[in-house]
Amino acid sequence: MSRRLRRLASWGTCALLSTAMLPAAATAAAGTDARPAPSPVAAAAAADPAYDVLVFSKTAGFRHSSIDEGVTALRELGTANNFTVTATEDAAVFTPASLAGYEAVVFLSTTGDVLNASQQTAFEGYIQAGGGYVGIHAAADTEYDWTWYGGLAGALFRAHPQIQPATVTVEDRAHDATAHLGRTWQRTDEWYDYRTNPRTTAHVLASLDESTYSGGGMGGDHPIAWCKDYQGGRAFYTGGGHTEDSYADPAFRRHLLGGIRWAARLTEADCRPETGYTSLYGGTGTTGWKQAGPGSFAESDATLTSRGGLGLLWYQAKEYKAYSLKLDWRQAGDDNSGVFVGFPASDDPWSAVDNGYEIQIDATDTPDRTTGSVYGFKSADLAARDAALNPPGEWNTYEIRVEGERLQLFLNGQKINDFTNTDPARSLQQGHIGLQNHGTDDDVSFRNIRIKEIGGTTGPREGAIKGLGSKCVDVANGSSADGTQIQLWTCNQSAAQKWTVGTDDTLRALGKCLDISGAGTADGTKIQLYGCNNTGAQKWVAQADGTLKNPQSGKCLDASGNSSADGTKLHLWACHTGANQKWVLPG
Structure with a gap:
């Protein structure tokens, strides 16, 4: 094991x-800040x-x-x-x-x-x-x-x-x-x-x-x-x-x-680089937030802890469209809470339930109603969730990434859910965010709530894909012919370097898709431009470590020879997270 x-x-x-x-070191006071004694939770x-x-x-x-x-x-x-x-x-x-x-x-x-x-x-x-x-x-x-x-x-x-x-x-x-x-x-x-x-x-x-x-x-x-x-x-x-x-x-x-x-992998954390986020709650008060319904959140040590309910603390100051929302949370035990997104302004907490989506926090429930699920709609990948989850008493970090009607959920940096709204009565493309206080016996805490808006648009992201040496992913000679080699080249803002990150996990340029030649799986298989056909050879999923993985082959987009020279060919290769497999997507 x-x-x-x-x-x-x-x-x-x-x-x-x-x-x-607890070991004495784990309960010792930290620094000289005036802080309350640790809670039994x-x-x-x-x-x-x-x-x-x-x-x-x-x-x-x-x-x-x-x-x-x-x-x-x-x-x-x-x-x-x-x-x-x-x-x-x-x-x-x-x-x-x-x-x-x-x-x-x-x-x-x-x-x-x-x-x-x-x-x-x-x-x-x-x-x-x-x-x-x-x-x-x-x-x-x-x-x-x-x-x-x-x-x-x-x-x-x-x-x-x-x-x-x-x-x-x-x-x-x-x-x-x-x-x-x-x-x-x-x-x-x-x-x-x-x-x-x-x-x-x-x-x-x-x-x-x-x-x-x-x-x-x-x-x-x-x-x-x-x-x-x-x-x-x-x-x-x-x-x-x-x-x-x-x-x-x-x-x-x-x-x-x-x-x-x-x-040593005894605990999990989101250790991906993080820049560009704006704090919505960092411990200096709840300006911009409003409580709907019964119960409340107690504030201590830059931490919000649920009390009573069923209610909702929601951020009324702004609605959000395309964004990455990050927050840290901790359960005391088998407690229930959730993060709501995509709901209209309302002082009725049931409006969020009926019109938005809840990202669940619950240690024990059915798969579509436990931690990592989109409550009532889609279970998390339970194996991935279990591998990424810290137990009650320890902190976890969610990233909720919303683009158009697609919601991706990351737990401690690992992707555990990918949900697309198809309900015409609901929409993820605009709405508020909120924290649930579920009930008298539920004790869940939140810290460091921050958000980064993505490109100011709900549509697909467009722009350059940058790799080794800050060179750009380029269609050779700007040709749109099927089979054209994909390469690294000095960034020049041409159409051959303008890629659209699709909500269907495709990468598109010049009206065609980034494709694995012959749907191959061998190391060194050519990466080419090809007419979009919705096959597994054209699916690319960004990983927490910066790689772009093709799920069908289980391998990564790679710059051959670990070179950043103009004309370096891109091919398929076993994932190893080296610098020649790290890519920065637009937006």
């Missing part, structure tokens, strides 16, 4: 534990199954005096949270056979060139097979000449000012590494500047407020902790951990534990 299935089995069959049974799920973590702290440059304290802290976290720690500075452990025994590998303030070529290859294989990486502090001051590692870590060290206190802004309070923190976190540490900003390739969990300390050099957008899916594996990095005192801080320890749990 896989570690993820073991995790599901452990919480799916066991009752919730009380907060008294924040009880942890059943204990994690046992797993193994390798802590690697070899240094070939500056050596941090806090490494010993870091190893001790990680060992103590392991003892309290059911994972074993093997600590080493011997790079000989980086072999395929040895690494296969670990759910996560921690680079604890490593510096310089610490792995030889064969060891690097072994670590790449480990990550590509689904392994987990956790980088702490000077892990970003490591392996500057190994491009692959720079992508894994997310960004590499450039400089730092003196050790001093600073305010950390917590951007994501759903990830297990940051869910225990307030909106800000006061810490003293050595604050790194990085050579690049990881925000476009990683999901930022926390950033530094450069106005609160001296010497910050990243221009005001200064990520300090992040996560990302990388070539089949998972990567978490935190810039904290220079000082010995860091490893005695319960909040920092819990931060590390959350990163390890996520990297």
